[in-house]
Amino acid sequence: MELFTVNRYTEDLKEQKDGVQGTNNEDEILQKLLKKAAKRKRKHENIEVVQTPILEKETSDVKEAEAKDEPVEQLEKSVAVAEEPDVPSTEFQVLGGDGSAAKKKKVEMQLPNWLAHPTIIEGGSLQPEEEVPASEAIDQLDYLEKYTCQALKQMKIKRLFPVQKQVIPWILEAQAKPPPFRPRDICVSAPTGSGKTLAFAIPIVQLLSQRVECKVRALIVLPVAELALQVYRVVSALCSKTELEVCLLSKQHKLEDEQEKLVEQYKGKYYSKADIVVTTPGRLVEHLHATKGFCLKSLTFLVIDEADRIMDAVFQNWLYHLDSHVKETTDQLLAGTQAPLCYAELQSSFGKQPHKLLFSATLSQDPEKLQNLRLFQPRLFTTVLTMPVLKDVTEGDADTEANTDPGQFVGRYTTPAELTEQYCVTELRLKPLTVYALVEKYQWKRFLCFTNSSDQASRLTFVLSLLFQNGTKVAELSGNLSAKIRKTTLRNFSAGKINGLVCSDALARGIDVADVDVVLSYEIPRHITTYIHRVGRTARAGRKGTAVTLLTDKDMTLFKKILSDADKRLGEEIHVSPDIEIQHAVQYKEALFRLRKRTETTKNEKAIEKNRVATKAMVHKKQEETATVRPLTLMEKLQIKANQILDSKTQIPKKRAKKAKQQPKETKKQIIAKQRKAIEN
Numbered sequence: 001m002e003l004f005t006v007n008r009y010t011e012d013l014k015e016q017k018d019g020v021q022g023t024n025n026e027d028e029i030l031q032k033l034l035k036k037a038a039k040r041k042r043k044h045e046n047i048e049v050v051q052t053p054i055l056e057k058e059t060s061d062v063k064e065a066e067a068k069d070e071p072v073e074q075l076e077k078s079v080a081v082a083e084e085p086d087v088p089s090t091e092f093q094v095l096g097g098d099g100s101a102a103k104k105k106k107v108e109m110q111l112p113n114w115l116a117h118p119t120i121i122e123g124g125s126l127q128p129e130e131e132v133p134a135s136e137a138i139d140q141l142d143y144l145e146k147y148t149c150q151a152l153k154q155m156k157i158k159r160l161f162p163v164q165k166q167v168i169p170w171i172l173e174a175q176a177k178p179p180p181f182r183p184r185d186i187c188v189s190a191p192t193g194s195g196k197t198l199a200f201a202i203p204i205v206q207l208l209s210q211r212v213e214c215k216v217r218a219l220i221v222l223p224v225a226e227l228a229l230q231v232y233r234v235v236s237a238l239c240s241k242t243e244l245e246v247c248l249l250s251k252q253h254k255l256e257d258e259q260e261k262l263v264e265q266y267k268g269k270y271y272s273k274a275d276i277v278v279t280t281p282g283r284l285v286e287h288l289h290a291t292k293g294f295c296l297k298s299l300t301f302l303v304i305d306e307a308d309r310i311m312d313a314v315f316q317n318w319l320y321h322l323d324s325h326v327k328e329t330t331d332q333l334l335a336g337t338q339a340p341l342c343y344a345e346l347q348s349s350f351g352k353q354p355h356k357l358l359f360s361a362t363l364s365q366d367p368e369k370l371q372n373l374r375l376f377q378p379r380l381f382t383t384v385l386t387m388p389v390l391k392d393v394t395e396g397d398a399d400t401e402a403n404t405d406p407g408q409f410v411g412r413y414t415t416p417a418e419l420t421e422q423y424c425v426t427e428l429r430l431k432p433l434t435v436y437a438l439v440e441k442y443q444w445k446r447f448l449c450f451t452n453s454s455d456q457a458s459r460l461t462f463v464l465s466l467l468f469q470n471g472t473k474v475a476e477l478s479g480n481l482s483a484k485i486r487k488t489t490l491r492n493f494s495a496g497k498i499n500g501l502v503c504s505d506a507l508a509r510g511i512d513v514a515d516v517d518v519v520l521s522y523e524i525p526r527h528i529t530t531y532i533h534r535v536g537r538t539a540r541a542g543r544k545g546t547a548v549t550l551l552t553d554k555d556m557t558l559f560k561k562i563l564s565d566a567d568k569r570l571g572e573e574i575h576v577s578p579d580i581e582i583q584h585a586v587q588y589k590e591a592l593f594r595l596r597k598r599t600e601t602t603k604n605e606k607a608i609e610k611n612r613v614a615t616k617a618m619v620h621k622k623q624e625e626t627a628t629v630r631p632l633t634l635m636e637k638l639q640i641k642a643n644q645i646l647d648s649k650t651q652i653p654k655k656r657a658k659k660a661k662q663q664p665k666e667t668k669k670q671i672i673a674k675q676r677k678a679i680e681n
């Protein structure tokens with residue numbers, strides 16, 4: 001059977017078939033083709049007849065007149081087409097061939113309703129120094145418990161920030177509803193330093209404070225250990241006047257130490273020692289697998305801070321582990337393998353999902369990413385752009401208009417109103433010197449300098465340390481260092497023992513260090529979210545701050561494009577003296593020379609280490625190989641020695657030696673086997 005049939009008119013075919021089929025001659029085929037063409041033409045014209053009245057209404061009077069000139073002819077044609085039997089067409093229909101595709105409107109992103117219509121967090125003052133009106137004082141807020149007010153006062157907090165005023169009462173109210181009502185999950189997108197931590201910590205502590213038995217009821221997940229520690233401190237401070245226990249899980253401690261703080265065993269049963277667990281995703285997974293008795297079946301709150309970061313592919317698997325852990329415990333309860341099988345407990349835990357609270361300054365508006373969290377009827381809280389600086393940034397025509405539409409708020413990353421953004425144009429080879437000159441010129445006493453990689457951070461720290469000879473101390477804070485060293489460095493910076501930190505972006509998020517004068521971007525960030533988090537390390541909690549980006553001429557276009565993603569424009573340009581290179585020539589040359597030397601030394605050290613590891617591996621392999629071969633007897637050894645002496649005596653001609661070289665080399669095992677065979681013979 002033929003797979004393909006080709007219908008083609010050929011002269012030979014005509015001659016062959018002439019006798020059998022009279023209809024298959026050239027004229028008839030031509031007639032058929034003409035008929036087909038006419039039919040197609042009529043069909044096309046018929047479509048036009050139908051479309052004309054619609055078009056007429058929209059287009060000019062001239063077209064109207066043309067249409068009236070030939071109504072009879074068109075009617076005839078349409079009737080003719082209508083009379084034609086409805087034969088299925090063998091022609092391919094060209095999709096959009098009628099031009100309809102070209103007329104189609106540009107596809108607009110359709111967000112789910114909850115993302116497109118968020119609850120707006122009205123801007124308010126973040127100025128902590130301002131006089132607080134009596135009505136706004138924390139003791140006047142009826143939803144705050146006495147112990148919360150006491151703890152807040154100890155933290156020197158006199159009133160709540162806008163995001164806290166909106167979110168805290170909402171969570172408390174949502175949780176107050178009796179079953180079967182289930183509180184809606186929430187996503188909160190508010191600028192850096194606007195106080196998101198307290199917005200989730202206060203309601204959680206208040207709602208859990210009445211608990212009887214200690215069980216893990218709240219899990220707060222953060223992307224890095226430093227952030228986890230920071231949030232742990234805030235939550236612990238809030239819990240100081242309650243009986244709640246908070247536990248921190250991060251790579252800064254030994255796993256066994258954390259296990260001891262997390263669970264205890266009594267008469268063969270495990271008991272939780274923590275009510276609130278603050279953790280990083282990696283450490284959480286470790287405990288889910290390694291800590292016996294670590295149970296999350298009573299989980300009431302799941303907080304994901306820096307949610308967009310945690311939802312990144314790198315961190316994805318923690319959710320899977322968390323889900324399967326909860327499912328496993330439920331299955332065990334159902335099967336009765338986990339004691340005690342109590343009906344009430346089973347009923348309360350089965351199918352129960354924690355209240356999910358997501359927070360970030362750059363919350364993803366990608367519904368697919370958020371879908372992984374299976375949010376329950378989610379609700380979005382986001383900030384309004386009413387700050388003076390931001391007005392300036394989004395100033396003008398279309399943007400201002402867009403801001404009045406709530407649907408447009410989503411995905412707009414807002415920076416604090418107190419932030420001043422600047423840039424400094426420089427050359428690539430002069431960048432470290434520019435950082436030095438800027439710090440000297442503006443007398444910045446506390447600054448952060450962000451690079452795009454840990455290695456770059458390390459190199460820049462080295463050069464800057466050599467340049468600053470007036471007592472300004474700089475240190476590295478990057479992923480290259482252990483968690484312990486990073487912790488000490490950060491503490492020294494907070495205490496003012498270090499003036500400047502050169503950081504990689506791993507630490508751009510969430511770190512809350514008070515009174516950072518300026519954030520420098522040594523290299524332009526790769527994405528707008530990175531920029532928002534970098535600059536967010538200053539101008540926090542209503543204080544003023546500056547962000548300066550170093551730009552080469554090449555960077556300029558790309559940086560402008562990155563800023564445009566957040567409806568931002570370049571800020572003010574600042575300059576350093578054009579003579580910096582001449583002024584600091586000797587110092588800079590020396591610093592670069594020493595950096596080169598250091599790079600070489602590290603490179604050599606790395607090569608030596610690599611060699612050492614390779615040699616060790618080879619020795620190990622050889623040992624394994626020889627271990628499998630039977631040791632030679634004394635006779636065999638003597639025979640081999642005798643052969644070697646004989647070999648050395650008989651000179652192999654050069655040509656033969658070359659030929660032998662070309663042949664594949666025998667392994668030691670093969671040589672021994674050969675010699676043994678020779679002895680046996």
Ligand SMILES: Nc1ncnc2c1ncn2[C@@H]1O[C@H](COP(=O)(O)OP(=O)(O)OP(=O)(O)O)[C@@H](O)[C@H]1O
Pocket residue numbers: 128156157158159160161164190191192193194195196197198360361509510511512536540541
């Ligand atoms: N109501 C308040 N009054 C005064 N200071 C506050 C208040 N709430 C929070 N703060 C302070 O503001 C600073 C920033 O708070 P927080 O770290 O919660 O911000 P954030 O919104 O989580 O920032 P990021 O997005 O960078 O993580 C902290 O030092 C905190 O102590």
